[in-house]
Amino acid sequence: MNLQNDIIVRGKSYEMPFSKGILARSLTAAGLKPSIAYRIAWDIYEMLKKENIRVIDKADLRRRVYYYLISKNYDEVAKKYLLWRMVLGRRPIVILIGGASGVGTSTIAFEIASRLGIPSVIGTDSIREVMRKVISRELIPTLYESSYTAWKVLRDDEGNKYIKGFERHSEAVLTGVEGVIDRCLVEGQSVIIEGTHLIPTLLKDKYLENSHVVFIMLTIYNEELHKMRFYARGRVSSRPTERYLKHFKIIRMINDYMVETAKKKGIPVVENIKISETVDKCLNIITERLKTMIELEGLSEEDMLEEGI
Numbered sequence: 001m002n003l004q005n006d007i008i009v010r011g012k013s014y015e016m017p018f019s020k021g022i023l024a025r026s027l028t029a030a031g032l033k034p035s036i037a038y039r040i041a042w043d044i045y046e047m048l049k050k051e052n053i054r055v056i057d058k059a060d061l062r063r064r065v066y067y068y069l070i071s072k073n074y075d076e077v078a079k080k081y082l083l084w085r086m087v088l089g090r091r092p093i094v095i096l097i098g099g100a101s102g103v104g105t106s107t108i109a110f111e112i113a114s115r116l117g118i119p120s121v122i123g124t125d126s127i128r129e130v131m132r133k134v135i136s137r138e139l140i141p142t143l144y145e146s147s148y149t150a151w152k153v154l155r156d157d158e159g160n161k162y163i164k165g166f167e168r169h170s171e172a173v174l175t176g177v178e179g180v181i182d183r184c185l186v187e188g189q190s191v192i193i194e195g196t197h198l199i200p201t202l203l204k205d206k207y208l209e210n211s212h213v214v215f216i217m218l219t220i221y222n223e224e225l226h227k228m229r230f231y232a233r234g235r236v237s238s239r240p241t242e243r244y245l246k247h248f249k250i251i252r253m254i255n256d257y258m259v260e261t262a263k264k265k266g267i268p269v270v271e272n273i274k275i276s277e278t279v280d281k282c283l284n285i286i287t288e289r290l291k292t293m294i295e296l297e298g299l300s301e302e303d304m305l306e307e308g309i
C-alpha cells in the first residue's frame with residue numbers, strides 16, 4: 001500500500017489514511033444528504049492538502065469538520081456530528097429495534113448500522129437459536145415454536161392464548177438479549193439488537209432506564225401493506241410467504257400488542273412505510289436520547305470539541 005501521498009489521521013492508538021468515504025458517512029449520520037456529505041468530505045480533504053498537512057489528530061480533524069459545517073451554515077448538522085463522534089468514539093450504545101415479524105426490523109437495523117458505522121447487528125432469532133441449545137424442549141416448549149405458533153404448546157390456557165404463547169416464547173430469548181446488552185455495556189461495544197422478541201413490558205426496567213440503551217418499536221398500521229412485506233421477503237429469502245400469511249392474524253395481534261406495550265413503557269413507535277423516512281425518524285430519536293446522555297454527563301459543546309477520541 002502506497003501511503004506516501006495520503007494524509008494520515010492519528011487516533012489515540014492507531015493511524016489510518018484519510019478516507020473521504022468514512023468522513024462522508026459520519027456526515028450522513030448527522031443528517032446530511034449523501035451527495036452533500038461527499039462534497040464536504042472532499043472539500044475538507046482538499047483544504048488539508050492545500051495546507052500541506054500530512055498528519056492530523058482525530059480530535060483536530062473533528063474540530064475542523066465542526067467549524068467547516070458552521071461556516072457553511074449547517075449549525076444543526078455540526079452539533080449532531082459532534083454528538084455522534086463523542087458517543088460512537090467512546091461510549092457504548094445499544095439500540096433495540098422491536099416489531100412483529102415482517103414489519104422491517106432487520107432491514108431498518110442494518111440501514112441504521114451502516115449509517116452510524118455500528119459494526120454489530122444481532123437478530124433475536126439468532127439469540128433464540130442459542131437459547132434452544134441450552135434450554136430443552138421439555139423445559140420450555142414455546143421456545144421451540146415461532147412467535148405466532150407458540151400458543152399451540154401452552155400448558156395452560158388462561159387469557160389470550162396467542163399473546164400468552166408469544167410472551168412465553170419470548171421470555172427465554174429476552175434473557176439472552178439482556179446478557180448481550182450487559183456484555184456490550186461492560187465491554188464498551190455498541191450493538192443493534194432487532195426482532196420480534198423485544199417485548200417492552202418483559203424487558204427489565206433497568207435496561208429501559210439506562211441512558212445508553214435506546215429502544216424503538218416499529219409497526220405497520222395498514223394490514224395489506226404488512227401482508228405485502230411477506231410477499232417481498234418470500235421472493236428473496238427461503239422463508240415461505242405462505243407460512244406467515246397462514247398465521248397473519250396472530251402476527252397482527254402481536255403487532256398491536258407490541259405497539260400497546262411500547263406506549264405503556266413510553267417507547268417511541270415508528271411506522272415503517274418508506275425505508276429512508278423510517279431511518280431518519282429513528283436517527284432523530286436516537287440523537288435526542290444521546291443528547292440526554294451527554295447532558296447527564298454534564299458535557300458542553302466546548303468540552304466535546306476538546307475531548308480527544
Ligand SMILES: Nc1ncnc2c1ncn2[C@@H]1O[C@H](COP(=O)(O)OP(=O)(O)O)[C@@H](O)[C@H]1O
Pocket residue numbers: 099100101102103104105106107108229230232233234272273274275278
Ligand atoms: N420500508 C420498507 N419498504 C418496503 N419494503 C420494506 C420496508 N422495510 C422492509 N421491507 C421489506 O419487507 C420485508 C420484511 O422485512 P424484514 O426486515 O425482513 O422484517 P422483519 O425483520 O421485521 O421480519 C423484506 O423483504 C424487506 O426488504
Ligand SMILES: O=C(O)[C@@H](COP(=O)(O)O)OP(=O)(O)O
Pocket residue numbers: 100101102106125145146147148195196
Ligand atoms: O418467530 C417469528 O416470529 C420469526 C421471527 O423472525 P422475523 O420474521 O422477525 O425475522 O421467526 P420464524 O420462527 O418464523 O423463523
